[in-house]
Amino acid sequence: MTGNAAAAWGARLADVDYMPAFPITPQTEIVETLGHWREAGEIQTHVVMMESEHSAVAAAGAAALTGVRVFTATSSQGLLYAMEMLYTVAGWRAPFVLVNVSRGIAAPITLEPDHQDVLAARDSGFLQIHCGSVQEILDSILLAHRWSEHPTVRLPAIVNLDGFHLSFTREPVEVPDSAAVSRFLPPFDAGEASFRASKPVSRAVAVLGGAPYSYFRYQMHRASEAALAVHETIAVEFQRMCGRHWGLIDVYRAEDAEVVFFLVGSFATKAREAVDHLRAAGIAAGLVRPRILRPYPREAIRQALAGKRAVAVLDQNVSMGQGGILHSELAAALYGWSEAPKVLASFIGGLGGRDVTLEEFGEMARETLRAADEGSESPRRLLYTAQELREVRKLQGIAIAEREDISKEQM
Amino acid sequence: MSEARFRRMNDLPSTHLLGGGTAMCAGCGGLQAIQEIYDVLGPRTIFVNAAGCMTLLSIYPFTPFRGSWLYTAMACAPAGSQGVRDALDILLRKGRIGPEEDLAVVTLAGDGASYGMGLSATSAAIDRGLDFLYICYDNEGYGNTGQQTSAATPFAAATATNDPPSGNPQAKKDLFAIWVANRPTYVATAIAAEPLDLARKVEKASAMKGPRLLLILAPCPTGWGFEPGDLVEIGRLAVSTGVFPLKEWEAGATIHTKIRRPRVPVEEYLKRQGRFQHLFTPRRQEPVLSKIQRQVDEYWSRGE
Numbered sequence: 001m002t003g004n005a006a007a008a009w010g011a012r013l014a015d016v017d018y019m020p021a022f023p024i025t026p027q028t029e030i031v032e033t034l035g036h037w038r039e040a041g042e043i044q045t046h047v048v049m050m051e052s053e054h055s056a057v058a059a060a061g062a063a064a065l066t067g068v069r070v071f072t073a074t075s076s077q078g079l080l081y082a083m084e085m086l087y088t089v090a091g092w093r094a095p096f097v098l099v100n101v102s103r104g105i106a107a108p109i110t111l112e113p114d115h116q117d118v119l120a121a122r123d124s125g126f127l128q129i130h131c132g133s134v135q136e137i138l139d140s141i142l143l144a145h146r147w148s149e150h151p152t153v154r155l156p157a158i159v160n161l162d163g164f165h166l167s168f169t170r171e172p173v174e175v176p177d178s179a180a181v182s183r184f185l186p187p188f189d190a191g192e193a194s195f196r197a198s199k200p201v202s203r204a205v206a207v208l209g210g211a212p213y214s215y216f217r218y219q220m221h222r223a224s225e226a227a228l229a230v231h232e233t234i235a236v237e238f239q240r241m242c243g244r245h246w247g248l249i250d251v252y253r254a255e256d257a258e259v260v261f262f263l264v265g266s267f268a269t270k271a272r273e274a275v276d277h278l279r280a281a282g283i284a285a286g287l288v289r290p291r292i293l294r295p296y297p298r299e300a301i302r303q304a305l306a307g308k309r310a311v312a313v314l315d316q317n318v319s320m321g322q323g324g325i326l327h328s329e330l331a332a333a334l335y336g337w338s339e340a341p342k343v344l345a346s347f348i349g350g351l352g353g354r355d356v357t358l359e360e361f362g363e364m365a366r367e368t369l370r371a372a373d374e375g376s377e378s379p380r381r382l383l384y385t386a387q388e389l390r391e392v393r394k395l396q397g398i399a400i401a402e403r404e405d406i407s408k409e410q411m
Numbered sequence: 412m413s414e415a416r417f418r419r420m421n422d423l424p425s426t427h428l429l430g431g432g433t434a435m436c437a438g439c440g441g442l443q444a445i446q447e448i449y450d451v452l453g454p455r456t457i458f459v460n461a462a463g464c465m466t467l468l469s470i471y472p473f474t475p476f477r478g479s480w481l482y483t484a485m486a487c488a489p490a491g492s493q494g495v496r497d498a499l500d501i502l503l504r505k506g507r508i509g510p511e512e513d514l515a516v517v518t519l520a521g522d523g524a525s526y527g528m529g530l531s532a533t534s535a536a537i538d539r540g541l542d543f544l545y546i547c548y549d550n551e552g553y554g555n556t557g558q559q560t561s562a563a564t565p566f567a568a569a570t571a572t573n574d575p576p577s578g579n580p581q582a583k584k585d586l587f588a589i590w591v592a593n594r595p596t597y598v599a600t601a602i603a604a605e606p607l608d609l610a611r612k613v614e615k616a617s618a619m620k621g622p623r624l625l626l627i628l629a630p631c632p633t634g635w636g637f638e639p640g641d642l643v644e645i646g647r648l649a650v651s652t653g654v655f656p657l658k659e660w661e662a663g664a665t666i667h668t669k670i671r672r673p674r675v676p677v678e679e680y681l682k683r684q685g686r687f688q689h690l691f692t693p694r695r696q697e698p699v700l701s702k703i704q705r706q707v708d709e710y711w712s713r714g715e
Contacts, residue, residue, distance in 0.1 A: 197514055
């Protein structure tokens with residue numbers, strides 16, 4: 001099935017009560033699929049079409065606080081349009097799952113994938129799971145509901161999948177048995193603070209002064225940090241249910257690697273292939289892919305990178321004027337640590353659907369190792385080929401010629 | 412219950428549900444109205460609030476409400492209301508709560524949210540037939556931030572962003588008509604200074620299902636420039652001059668619930684407020700005053 005179908009199946013198996021939704025490419029198929037199942041009576045989810053993502057997230061958070069299991073999905077501009085409410089509902093400590101099918105952000109407008117959208121939500125308080133395969137999408141949605149609703153955590157969760165590369169790509173998927181899922185994920189227990197006539201409660205009230213404000217913000221931060229250990233427990237239970245283990249990070253042939261690729265999302269598939277090629281050519285390469293980006297799995301990442309010579313970070317995002325977000329976060333996690341890799345190279349690529357080829361992975365590894373050999377500064381590169389530049393120059397040429405033609409006609 | 416519950420002033424509740432000691436300004440017409448509304452609605456309610464003056468009703472760890480409260484954001488209180496209503500309906504349908512745990516969902520928003528930023532979410536909630544009561548406390552400007560011009564600010568009023576001698580060049584937007592065009596269940600205007608009329612409308616609205624609006628004119632001492640003690644008098648003048656028609660719409664028909672004959676000249680309302688002082692001093696702006704009077708007269712000449 002496709003990544004979008006797997007996301008819909010995740011919500012179906014999680015037996016979600018409520019889905020406020022709004023369409024946006026490349027996510028639309030997810031809410032459509034759930035809508036069709038609802039119409040056919042195959043699921044009991046109440047589906048409501050909202051007028052914006054801002055409202056969809058508001059309704060999702062409010063419903064979660066009232067005590068039902070909630071799922072929604074969006075992409076790109078939609079996630080940004082909802083941004084105020086992402087921060088707000090995380091502050092409400094409203095547990096629910098939002099699938100983001102990641103897509104580049106305007107301007108220029110594009111439908112194709114990168115991670116600029118989901119990383120814009122990085123600091124909102126949402127937990128973040130980044131999927132590398134279609135199976136992982138379905139499984140992660142089940143894990144995310146359980147994780148988000150856990151009494152220690154009580155934070156909403158984003159499950160991210162790459163537009164096109166995962167949303168529209170078919171892979172074989174094992175669908176867990178629904179009876180087993182309902183044992184793993186029993187009905188949502190919202191606890192005491194739901195809205196009930198017998199138990200009036202005020203939520204999200206104003207605070208005066210920095211002391212109460214800081215207290216509640218620190219509580220969120222602590223809850224997010226504590227979610228790391230909770231995830232490990234849940235992952236073990238999930239493995240017991242269906243045999244698959246999803247850790248905080250995914251490690252491929254990194255144990256004895258000299259150079260390690262570090263990235264999130266579906267390019268991991270390509271990175272694995274590159275690792276195999278490089279190893280066949282005598283270069284000890286490996287891959288570390290964080291699955292969980294919030295909370296940041298610092299210790300797990302350190303363990304996987306301890307004593308490695310060099311790391312090549314691939315960022316499908318740009319923090320304008322600063323660089324790759326994964327790169328700077330990894331640098332912060334490793335700084336001052338005696339076992340930190342000496343070279344931490346930054347490569348930005350895969351923006352707006354741009355491919356990162358096997359050759360480029362190879363070149364990234366070689367350049368990163370070269371810096372380690374020579375003791376030179378860590379490379380910082382924007383991936384772009386001479387061919388691509390030629391293509392864009394051609395487009396620019398057409399644009400200029402057309403404009404000149406039109407202005408001549410108007411004269 | 413029927414609207415006959417409130418026939419005379421003596422029928423109005425004599426004890427009040429809403430707690431005191433809130434951070435609202437003295438003489439707040441919005442708070443006065445909410446107090447009167449809450450007495451009729453009662454505590455089996457959840458107020459879903461949009462950013463505005465009333466955000467400061469609930470400041471941790473205090474609340475004046477005996478029922479529930481959820482603060483959302485400026486643009487999406489109707490969407491928050493949708494989430495709560497839908498979740499309660501799901502829980503009721505699946506038998507996870509009994510009917511005794513149900514709540515009436517009330518959206519609370521100022522004119523800034525109601526006329527502007529939240530209008531899309533409001534319109535969509537009406538489209539979906541959401542079962543909710545929407546209370547707009549209209550103080551005719553962005554009151555919480557110091558009375559900047561909003562779409563609800565009347566023509567010629569001086570605000571923090573439109574100085575005298577001209578004041579606001581725009582006309583006040585007709586939110587009542589916008590709601591009516593969206594075909595909800597019930598739309599009414601009301602004001603705290605006319606408590607019997609207000610109580611009847613709240614009682615009527617709360618017995619109905621679907622989208623319902625109470626558009627409350629909320630005279631604002633700080634924003635409009637009058638003494639807090641004059642709140643009721645300003646409110647009565649808004650009605651007796653015909654500036655603020657008390658009316659209700661249901662099933663395709665608008666009815667005026669209080670008609671004053673003859674109407675008091677609009678000047679009497681305007682000259683009591685700082686925001687209109689430039690129409691009288693240093694010199695009388697006769698063309699502006701007669702334009703305002705003419706607009707009121709034209710409204711009423713279209714049929715009572």
